[in-house]
Amino acid sequence: xxxxxxxxxxxxxxxxxxxxxxxxxxxxxxxxxxxxxxxxxxxxxxxxxxxxxxxxxxxxxxxxxxxxxxxxxxxxxxxxxxxxxxxxxxxxxxxxxxxxxxxxxxxxxxxxxxxxxxxxxxxxxxxxxxxxxxxxxxxxxxxxxxxxxxxxxxxxxxxxxxxxxxxxxxxxxxxxxxxxxxxxxxxxxxxxxxxxxxxxxxxxxxxxxxxxxxxxxxxxxxxxxxxxxxxxxxxxxxxxxxxxxxxxxxxxxxxxxxxxxxxxxxxxxxxxxxxxxxxxxxxxxxxxxxxxxxxxxxxxxxxxxxxxxxxxxxxxxxxxxxxxxxxxxxxxxxxxxxxxxxxxxxxx
Amino acid sequence: xxxxxxxxxxxxxxxxxxxxxxxxxxxxxxxxxxxxxxxxxxxxxxxxxxxxxxxxxxxxxxxxxxxxxxxxxxxxxxxxxxxxxxxxxxxxxxxxxxxxxxxxxxxxxxxxxxxxxxxxxxxxxxxxxxxxxxxxxxxxxxxxxxxxxxxxxxxxxxxxxxxxxxxxxxxxxxxxxxxxxxxxxxxxxxxxxxxxxxxxxxxxxxxxxxxxxxxxxxxxxxxxxxxxxxxxxxxxxxxxxxxxxxxxxxxxxxxxxxxxxxxxxxxxxxxxxxxxxxxxxxxxxxxxxxxxxxxxxxxxxxxxxxxxxxxxxxxxxxxxxxxxxxxxxxxxxxxxxxxxxxxxxxxx
DNA sequence: TGATATAATGCATACGTATGCATAGAATTG
DNA sequence: CAATTCTATGCATACGTATGCATTATATCA
Numbered sequence: 001x002x003x004x005x006x007x008x009x010x011x012x013x014x015x016x017x018x019x020x021x022x023x024x025x026x027x028x029x030x031x032x033x034x035x036x037x038x039x040x041x042x043x044x045x046x047x048x049x050x051x052x053x054x055x056x057x058x059x060x061x062x063x064x065x066x067x068x069x070x071x072x073x074x075x076x077x078x079x080x081x082x083x084x085x086x087x088x089x090x091x092x093x094x095x096x097x098x099x100x101x102x103x104x105x106x107x108x109x110x111x112x113x114x115x116x117x118x119x120x121x122x123x124x125x126x127x128x129x130x131x132x133x134x135x136x137x138x139x140x141x142x143x144x145x146x147x148x149x150x151x152x153x154x155x156x157x158x159x160x161x162x163x164x165x166x167x168x169x170x171x172x173x174x175x176x177x178x179x180x181x182x183x184x185x186x187x188x189x190x191x192x193x194x195x196x197x198x199x200x201x202x203x204x205x206x207x208x209x210x211x212x213x214x215x216x217x218x219x220x221x222x223x224x225x226x227x228x229x230x231x232x233x234x235x236x237x238x239x240x241x242x243x244x245x246x247x248x249x250x251x252x253x254x255x256x257x258x259x260x261x262x263x264x265x266x267x268x269x270x271x272x273x274x275x276x277x278x279x280x281x282x283x284x285x286x287x288x289x290x291x292x293x294x295x296x297x298x299x300x301x302x303x304x305x306x307x308x309x310x311x312x313x314x315x316x317x318x319x320x321x322x323x324x325x326x327x328x329x330x331x332x333x334x335x336x337x338x339x340x341x342x343x344x345x346x347x348x
Numbered sequence: 349x350x351x352x353x354x355x356x357x358x359x360x361x362x363x364x365x366x367x368x369x370x371x372x373x374x375x376x377x378x379x380x381x382x383x384x385x386x387x388x389x390x391x392x393x394x395x396x397x398x399x400x401x402x403x404x405x406x407x408x409x410x411x412x413x414x415x416x417x418x419x420x421x422x423x424x425x426x427x428x429x430x431x432x433x434x435x436x437x438x439x440x441x442x443x444x445x446x447x448x449x450x451x452x453x454x455x456x457x458x459x460x461x462x463x464x465x466x467x468x469x470x471x472x473x474x475x476x477x478x479x480x481x482x483x484x485x486x487x488x489x490x491x492x493x494x495x496x497x498x499x500x501x502x503x504x505x506x507x508x509x510x511x512x513x514x515x516x517x518x519x520x521x522x523x524x525x526x527x528x529x530x531x532x533x534x535x536x537x538x539x540x541x542x543x544x545x546x547x548x549x550x551x552x553x554x555x556x557x558x559x560x561x562x563x564x565x566x567x568x569x570x571x572x573x574x575x576x577x578x579x580x581x582x583x584x585x586x587x588x589x590x591x592x593x594x595x596x597x598x599x600x601x602x603x604x605x606x607x608x609x610x611x612x613x614x615x616x617x618x619x620x621x622x623x624x625x626x627x628x629x630x631x632x633x634x635x636x637x638x639x640x641x642x643x644x645x646x647x648x649x650x651x652x653x654x655x656x657x658x659x660x661x662x663x664x665x666x667x668x669x670x671x672x673x674x675x676x677x678x679x680x681x682x683x684x685x686x687x688x689x690x691x692x693x694x695x696x
Numbered sequence: 697t698g699a700t701a702t703a704a705t706g707c708a709t710a711c712g713t714a715t716g717c718a719t720a721g722a723a724t725t726g
Numbered sequence: 727c728a729a730t731t732c733t734a735t736g737c738a739t740a741c742g743t744a745t746g747c748a749t750t751a752t753a754t755c756a
Contacts, residue, residue: 359741
């Protein structure tokens with residue numbers, strides 16, 4: 001047994017004692033900008049390494065009233081769009097020396113319940129995905145001088161910053177694609193009625209319809225789940241006067257709709273009905289689906305979210321910003337491309 | 349402007365001052381087992397609420413040398429099996445008053461790099477999913493009196509506890525299913541060769557083959573990604589003497605294999621080739637795939653993992669435990685069921 | 697009623713770090 | 727060489743909480 005059982009944590013004091021220097025000196029060795037000769041620093045770091053010392057972040061955070069923790073609240077983790085988001089966020093945070101405190105909460109709620117817990121850790125900032133907070137809670141965070149950024153959701157009272165895809169434009173492009181393909185009977189499957197993503201995507205889509213002198217035939221909601229998309233598509237396609245083009249606010253619902261149309265109703269996609277999604281989740285690209293969709297530029301969105309958090313030009317009480325990043329239309333086979341139906345691959 | 353800008357954190361001292369009591373009393377009001385009359389506690393809690401006071405967890409963690417944070421390290425977050433796992437873990441932790449510090453790391457590496465960061469937060473325990481740690485690092489955690497539990501991966505040197513599905517038995521059941529259906533040319537698509545999941549699933553499958561006097565024809569690796577499954581299936585099915593049954597160690601790969609077989613090679617599944625997966629991810633149930641697979645009992649596995657972390661009967665240096673939970677064979681359409689091929693749904 | 701046990705609360709301290717201030721020694725200057 | 731600046735480091739303190747011990751007020755008992 002060559003490992004020594006060590007029940008006590010190794011502290012900067014231990015390192016100091018081992019080297020015959022003061023605790024302050026050890027501490028300074030770990031802070032990049034401290035006045036300390038390079039040689040001493042190396043000696044200390046080496047000894048620290050040998051003793052297995054790492055600064056206690058709890059103490060550090062307590063003292064500086066700011067931990068290096070960023071809180072992330074995810075309200076829709078089971079949506080396949082988010083694992084990638086989370087993965088990117090986690091790695092990028094780690095790369096800049098920050099940690100992630102994660103909360104997964106029920107789908108599309110407001111997250112006021114969990115936010116106070118974040119304050120208990122003196123978090124450096126908070127990112128909230130697919131959910132909003134009350135403006136009252138936004139005030140609380142402002143008073144605590146803690147930044148909050150909404151990711152993939154926006155509030156219109158300008159109480160917090162947000163980063164979203166250019167939902168309006170992207171959805172307009174979808175509409176144009178479908179109009180040019182000759183579609184006339186449009187339906188939308190939304191997530192939840194009062195979310196910014198729905199409002200914007202539906203709004204952008206409909207605006208483009210109006211410009212072409214057309215209008216929406218139906219708008220139903222599927223709660224951003226596969227099952228919801230499936231069920232809602234059944235409803236629409238089995239109703240009187242079924243749509244010949246369905247724009248789904250998210251890919252999971254689009255895939256559900258696709259399955260309903262093909263597997264249950266025996267419709268051909270896109271010959272009988274075109275289906276378009278939003279997000280570009282991995283399975284959208286699987287051959288069985290070949291979903292035409294809008295790709296959200298996740299990497300860029302995360303970058304923007306982080307810079308909104310760390311932007312030290314303005315302090316936390318500065319006016320919130322709404323960042324919009326263009327989405328990219330990804331054309332696959334689930335939507336017709338031209339009036340005649342030529343040049344169209346049918347995906348079964 | 350009726351909100352007062354408050355730059356300083358509200359502390360227990362503030363509450364104490366407001367009520368004319370001592371800081372200790374306030375502190376005790378927040379600790380369930382303190383000797384303090386219920387009436388006083390209520391008065392304090394009410395005032396705390398009014399002032400917006402919440403205990404600082406950093407200070408608490410520092411003092412007690414144990415934060416209420418549990419570290420979670422995910423090595424395969426993009427595998428669709430894990431969002432659900434993460435979601436359940438997050439909610440359950442929150443429900444018992446604990447927080448989650450999340451690290452997403454490159455696929456299937458050992459995670460020694462990130463583990464030291466967890467020690468900096470005096471974490472209560474660590475859960476590592478689909479990855480292992482070195483036994484040296486396991487020692488470090490044992491010396492720090494901090495529990496580590498592997499989730500969906502095991503080590504055989506008994507250096508840490510683990511929670512896994514009963515991979516051997518479940519895979520044996522898959523083999524039996526395929527044998528009884530009349531298959532004779534078996535292939536396995538594994539994830540990575542030296543992972544416990546692969547070893548056990550492949551081992552259990554092959555043991556059952558041997559019992560029937562049969563043997564494996566090929567074993568290739570797809571790295572637990574859709575693309576890997578796709579590519580590997582192409583390789584196997586286009587090779588000389590292609591298999592008529594493929595057991596994929598994970599559903600993502602199985603779906604990739606399915607797509608390769610059907611979309612690219614034009615094979616009928618399961619008529620020409622049976623494909624079975626493992627995990628039961630959401631898309632396995634989608635009609636286009638109808639994947640026969642093994643469902644991992646995630647809820648139960650998470651429960652077990654948590655109880656291994658919190659089990660205070662034994663201390664952290666107690667002998668590690670390997671918990672195994674039976675998996676459930678989910679029969680859908682991607683594998684034949686009987687020699688004649690009757691009673692079999694063909695899923696396209 | 698006086699002695700003693702009990703309940704409620706306050707005081708002081710420790711957790712591990714960062715940092716302002718003080719100091720001692722070295723280096724620089726006229 | 728004395729006076730002065732600079733560099734390296736130590737001392738002391740603060741961050742916000744929990745808790746052992748001491749203290750006071752109240753209840754119990756003979």
